[in-house]
Amino acid sequence: MARCFLSIYCPDIVSDRLTRLVEWCDRYSPLVAQDGCNGIILDITGCAHLFGGEGPLLLDLQRRLHRMGIESHGAIADTWGAAWALARYGGSFIVHGENTRAALDPLPVEALRLPNEIVLELRRLGLVTIAALRKIPRNSLSVRFGSTLLRRLDQALDQAADPLTPWRSPAAYRTSRILAEPVSTVGSVEYVLHDLLKEICTQLEKNHLGSRRMDLVCYRVDGTVDRCEVRTSKPNRAISHLMRLFSGRLEKLWADFGFETFVLSVQDVEALHPTQLSLSPFETTGEEESFDLLVDRLGMRLGFAAVNRIRVLESYLPEHAVELRPAAASTLASAEWPAYRVRPIRLIDPPMPIQVSILIPGGSPVQFLIEQKQHRIVRSEGPERLTTEWWREPSSRYGTRDYYRIEDDKGFRFWIFCDQFEHWFLHGHFA
Amino acid sequence: MPRRIVWCVAQKKTLGSASQLVVGNGIELESKLSDPMGNKRRILCYADRWMLANPVVDILRLRISSLEETQRRFSRTILIADAVDRWLPHGGLSAGCIHEVKGTTLANAIAFSAILSSRLAGDQGNVLYISSDRSLHPLGLLPYGVKLNQMLHVSARRHADLAWAVMEALRCSQVSSVIALLDGLDLTESRRLQLAAEASGATGFLLGHAASAPIASPITRWRVSSAIGKSGERFDGPLWDLDLLYCRGGSPGKWTVEWRDHKLNAIPTQQINLATGEALAG
Numbered sequence: 001m002a003r004c005f006l007s008i009y010c011p012d013i014v015s016d017r018l019t020r021l022v023e024w025c026d027r028y029s030p031l032v033a034q035d036g037c038n039g040i041i042l043d044i045t046g047c048a049h050l051f052g053g054e055g056p057l058l059l060d061l062q063r064r065l066h067r068m069g070i071e072s073h074g075a076i077a078d079t080w081g082a083a084w085a086l087a088r089y090g091g092s093f094i095v096h097g098e099n100t101r102a103a104l105d106p107l108p109v110e111a112l113r114l115p116n117e118i119v120l121e122l123r124r125l126g127l128v129t130i131a132a133l134r135k136i137p138r139n140s141l142s143v144r145f146g147s148t149l150l151r152r153l154d155q156a157l158d159q160a161a162d163p164l165t166p167w168r169s170p171a172a173y174r175t176s177r178i179l180a181e182p183v184s185t186v187g188s189v190e191y192v193l194h195d196l197l198k199e200i201c202t203q204l205e206k207n208h209l210g211s212r213r214m215d216l217v218c219y220r221v222d223g224t225v226d227r228c229e230v231r232t233s234k235p236n237r238a239i240s241h242l243m244r245l246f247s248g249r250l251e252k253l254w255a256d257f258g259f260e261t262f263v264l265s266v267q268d269v270e271a272l273h274p275t276q277l278s279l280s281p282f283e284t285t286g287e288e289e290s291f292d293l294l295v296d297r298l299g300m301r302l303g304f305a306a307v308n309r310i311r312v313l314e315s316y317l318p319e320h321a322v323e324l325r326p327a328a329a330s331t332l333a334s335a336e337w338p339a340y341r342v343r344p345i346r347l348i349d350p351p352m353p354i355q356v357s358i359l360i361p362g363g364s365p366v367q368f369l370i371e372q373k374q375h376r377i378v379r380s381e382g383p384e385r386l387t388t389e390w391w392r393e394p395s396s397r398y399g400t401r402d403y404y405r406i407e408d409d410k411g412f413r414f415w416i417f418c419d420q421f422e423h424w425f426l427h428g429h430f431a
Numbered sequence: 432m433p434r435r436i437v438w439c440v441a442q443k444k445t446l447g448s449a450s451q452l453v454v455g456n457g458i459e460l461e462s463k464l465s466d467p468m469g470n471k472r473r474i475l476c477y478a479d480r481w482m483l484a485n486p487v488v489d490i491l492r493l494r495i496s497s498l499e500e501t502q503r504r505f506s507r508t509i510l511i512a513d514a515v516d517r518w519l520p521h522g523g524l525s526a527g528c529i530h531e532v533k534g535t536t537l538a539n540a541i542a543f544s545a546i547l548s549s550r551l552a553g554d555q556g557n558v559l560y561i562s563s564d565r566s567l568h569p570l571g572l573l574p575y576g577v578k579l580n581q582m583l584h585v586s587a588r589r590h591a592d593l594a595w596a597v598m599e600a601l602r603c604s605q606v607s608s609v610i611a612l613l614d615g616l617d618l619t620e621s622r623r624l625q626l627a628a629e630a631s632g633a634t635g636f637l638l639g640h641a642a643s644a645p646i647a648s649p650i651t652r653w654r655v656s657s658a659i660g661k662s663g664e665r666f667d668g669p670l671w672d673l674d675l676l677y678c679r680g681g682s683p684g685k686w687t688v689e690w691r692d693h694k695l696n697a698i699p700t701q702q703i704n705l706a707t708g709e710a711l712a713g
Contacts, residue, residue, distance in 0.1 A: 291557060
């Protein structure tokens with residue numbers, strides 16, 4: 001199938017404006033890339049009919065750019081190279097198939113996206129137009145100018161591949177709404193979003209997929225873009241669930257003069273197989289979902305790294321024994337913790353140096369000082385010896401540790417240890 | 432010793448009407464009555480210590496309480512220890528409420544609420560631990576019956592995020608309890624938490640250091656402090672002085688409890704009614 005490229009040339013645009021414009025051009029096609037320092041290239045293959053054809057699309061784009069106060073030239077052709085050339089040097093705007101050669105022939109050689117030195121060289125030789133260039137045998141061209149010139153020529157005439165790297169990889173599922181009138185209230189955005197979600201979720205359901213990350217892009221009238229993203233801890237395609245996740249975000253959108261176009265795309269999909277509905281009225285499946293929704297809502301506001309499940313690891317060292325693993329990540333098997341190894345409820349990180357007095361060398365401590373406060377030890381249990389794990393670098397700082405559980409005369413309980421170098425540290429509090 | 436009088440009120444669509452006067456020891460009187468719709472309703476039991484004098488006032492009190500308290504709050508309770516449960520107005524600590532737990536060390540407060548949470552969660556429920564730091568060592572909770580695979584550890588740095596997270600968690604009907612290190616709540620915030628807990632049935636334990644400011648309106652407020660005077664050389668489960676500083680619909684109390692063999696055992700001491708200062712037996 002013939003491809004279709006739209007090149008836009010904006011002679012005097014500032015670079016950061018251009019980047020925003022690239023983002024804005026997403027409304028026409030998912031494959032958009034910045035083209036040099038003053039142009040944009042869109043792959044509009046299969047997109048034109050959504051706007052009533054190629055002509056109306058180009059017209060619509062240019063009219064909107066004109067309204068933003070941006071001077072632009074645009075052209076549509078079968079190849080990136082041809083569209084580029086026509087937008088900058090051409091007279092006609094939409095060229096397809098056999099007409100491409102004829103349209104390109106009168107154009108100057110600069111239209112081939114060539115480096116400056118090659119252009120100068122060509123001009124010195126009197127090769128001013130593409131037509132003149134094409135009359136020269138290919139062999140002599142490649143001998144004189146290397147492969148660049150021929151490649152550019154072939155790319156313009158659809159004889160060589162010319163891949164386009166979009167600024168953002170296109171989403172597998174994407175749907176959009178263009179409104180007749182701009183909207184600016186949360187209620188109306190919600191209405192549109194619901195409509196979009198219904199469409200996307202139906203598609204996802206058909207393919208047994210669920211979304212992990214969704215992206216709503218809202219295009220303002222003045223050509224700027226606002227977006228909000230929703231992540232879920234498990235693949236999901238329930239409209240009500242996603243609506244609730246979006247609802248917190250929608251209030252933060254800044255409508256300004258109003259939004260006129262909305263694009264909803266699914267960035268990450270995962271398999272989600274349909275579940276059997278229960279016939280029994282006592283089994284409600286909604287319960288499970290309400291907890292997932294809670295995890296998602298907490299994750300959306302606090303960050304998914306802040307919502308964790310607890311996983312016990314195969315290590316006796318207190319700082320390596322437990323891993324807080326994001327609830328959104330897949331669950332891994334947790335180790336079994338032996339009950340005889342008693343651990344404190346709160347851990348002090350890093351361990352706090354303390355002074356301890358001992359009556360007999362190597363015996364258990366009798367009193368200790370924390371921040372100049374003296375604690376007399378009335379009960380102690382230990383030592384529990386924890387040796388270093390050689391495969392961990394930082395744990396060797398203390399070397400072999402001897403842990404004691406102690407209770408002071410006020411009834412407070414502590415977990416202290418003595419390291420290899422006879423330094424004492426407070427490492428935790430017991431209840 | 433005054434005789435214990437138990438008022439039973441059948442909760443109907445209309446105001447709760449005092450119907451029966453039962454004299455005895457039983458607190459867990461189960462309902463045998465049906466309401467007009469044919470549904471079995473639980474009878475609300477009030478073990479009475481402070482309303483002995485005037486039955487008319489008592490009936491009025493019960494009517495008011497049946498108006499303002501939801502059915503749920505009475506229907507599920509967490510058992511602490513025998514002596515403590517007998518003291519509490521509903522035969523145990525009410526679930527679906529906000530309880531404040533102060534500890535002389537934070538570890539005490541965490542351990543006490545972990546015991547209650549694990550009893551409430553059973554095999555299915557979800558327990559959320561919400562705090563601003565990551566000092567919790569989950570392995571330390573294992574002796575208190577907590578199942579780590581039921582726990583969700585949430586950390587939030589700012590107070591506003593913390594309060595929001597607790598609120599969201601309490602709203603979820605799939606959550607059995609929330610343990611949160613959260614203090615400095617104003618009246619509106621704590622009232623909102625209470626309403627969220629009532630609606631979903633989740634129980635909230637708001638933890639704080641004994642010295643920190645109390646939150647505005649919990650259902651009960653506890654202080655858990657390490658008790659002195661343990662005998663023996665062994666390092667057993669903790670011994671706590673448990674102070675019930677405030678209890679809605681009940682009176683303050685004080686016990687010494689010990690955690691042993693997965694049970695909290697109250698060690699008999701003389702109980703003092705803090706309100707009146709007089710000693711009350713058992």
